[in-house]
Amino acid sequence: GAVVSQHPSRVICKSGTSVKIECRSLDFQATTMFWYRQFPKQSLMLMATSNEGSKATYEQGVEKDKFLINHASLTLSTLTVTSAHPEDSSFYICSASRLAGGPSSTDTQYFGPGTRLTVL
Amino acid sequence: AQKITQTQPGMFVQEKEAVTLDCTYDTSDPSYGLFWYKQPSSGEMIFLIYQGSYDQQNATEGRYSLNFQKARKSANLVISASQLGDSAMYFCAMREVGGYSTLTFGKGTMLLVSP
Numbered sequence: 001g002a003v004v005s006q007h008p009s010r011v012i013c014k015s016g017t018s019v020k021i022e023c024r025s026l027d028f029q030a031t032t033m034f035w036y037r038q039f040p041k042q043s044l045m046l047m048a049t050s051n052e053g054s055k056a057t058y059e060q061g062v063e064k065d066k067f068l069i070n071h072a073s074l075t076l077s078t079l080t081v082t083s084a085h086p087e088d089s090s091f092y093i094c095s096a097s098r099l100a101g102g103p104s105s106t107d108t109q110y111f112g113p114g115t116r117l118t119v120l
Numbered sequence: 121a122q123k124i125t126q127t128q129p130g131m132f133v134q135e136k137e138a139v140t141l142d143c144t145y146d147t148s149d150p151s152y153g154l155f156w157y158k159q160p161s162s163g164e165m166i167f168l169i170y171q172g173s174y175d176q177q178n179a180t181e182g183r184y185s186l187n188f189q190k191a192r193k194s195a196n197l198v199i200s201a202s203q204l205g206d207s208a209m210y211f212c213a214m215r216e217v218g219g220y221s222t223l224t225f226g227k228g229t230m231l232l233v234s235p
Contacts, residue, residue, distance in 0.1 A: 002167075034222065043211060043225045044165075091163060095223075108155065109223055111165035 003027050004096050006112035013084055014120055021079045021115045023094035029074035030096035034109060035067070038091040050077055084119045091116050123147065124214050124226035131231050133202045140187070141197040141229045143212030153215045154195040155223065156186065160208040168210075171195055202233045 003026040013019050023033060032051050036044040048064075050056040050071035058064045066088075068080040077096075081088055095109040125144045133139040145154065156168040171179045171186045179186040187196040199206055212226040 043227045044223075046222055046224075049222055093163070093165060095165070108167055108170055110167060111157070114163040114165075116163070 002108075002110040004030075004094065004110050004112040006094055006115050008115060009113060010116045010118075012118045012120065015085050016083055019081045019084055019117060021081075021092055021094075021117075023077045023079070023096070023112050025075045025096040025110075028096075028098055030077075030098065031074065032097045033071055033077040034095045034097070035069060035077075035079050036093045036095070038093060038114075040091075044093065047079075081117065084117070086119045089117055089119045122226075123224045124212055126212055126226035126229050128229045129227075131229055133199075133231065133233055135204060135233055135235050136201055138198060138200045139202055139231065141199070141210050141212075141231065143195045143197065143226060145193050145195060145212075145214045147193075147214065147216055149216040151216075154186070154188070155213040155215070156184070156195075156197045157211045157213060157225075158206075158208045159211060159228070165211070169197065199231075204233050204235065207231060207233045 005024045007022045034049050035047045037047050038044050046059050047062045048056045048058045048069050050069050052071045052074050056069040066082055071077040091114050093114040095111045097107045097109050123146050127142055152173045154171045158166045158168055169179050169181045169184045169186050171188045178188050183200045185198045209228045209230050211228045213223045215223050
C-alpha cells in the first residue's frame, strides 16, 4: 500500500513554455499533498502544501503565480510550472499523506518517484 | 538554526557490517515525529522508519532501527548487516505537529557499501 506515482518522469521543454506535473496516490486517498524541489546533491526543499478542496499554502520565496498547484481530488494533485526558464530546471518530487495536517497528525508522507525537469 | 543536522556528508561501510547514520534535531514542540528516508540514484524517496516523540521504545523495521535519545535530541539510524543495495543517500526528517505538519529535511548522508 501507499503508492504514489508521478508523471512525467522526465521532461525537456523550451524556455517560456508551461509544464504540468501530475502526482497521484494510487491506493489511498491523500488529504494532503506536498510538492518539493531538489537541486543536485542537495536536500529536498518544500515548495507548497495542498489540501484537497482548498488553496495551496506556499513556502516563503516560492512564487505562487509561477508554480500553480491544483489538488483537484483526493488522489490527484498537479504542479504547473508556468513560463519555465532554465533556472527552473530541477528535480520535482511530490508526496502524499492520508491525513490532513494538524496538531494530531502523525501520518507518514509517501513520495512519488519524482520528475526531472530540464528547461532549455 | 538548522532544525535537522546530519553531520556526515558521506559514510563507507563494508558489506554485512552495521553502520550508524547520525541525525540531531532542534525543536521546542513537545510533539513531533522523526523520519528516515532513503534516496537511491533513481531519485525516489523511500520511507524507512518513523519515531514519534512520545514513543517509549526505539523504532525498528527489519534491518533498520532508530536510536532515539530524546534528551540529546538525536535520532540516529542504524542499519544492520549492510547490503550493496543500501548504497544511497539517506535523509533524516522531522515533522513538528502543528500547522500542516510539514517535513523538514536534513542535508543527507551518502552511504556507500563496498563488497
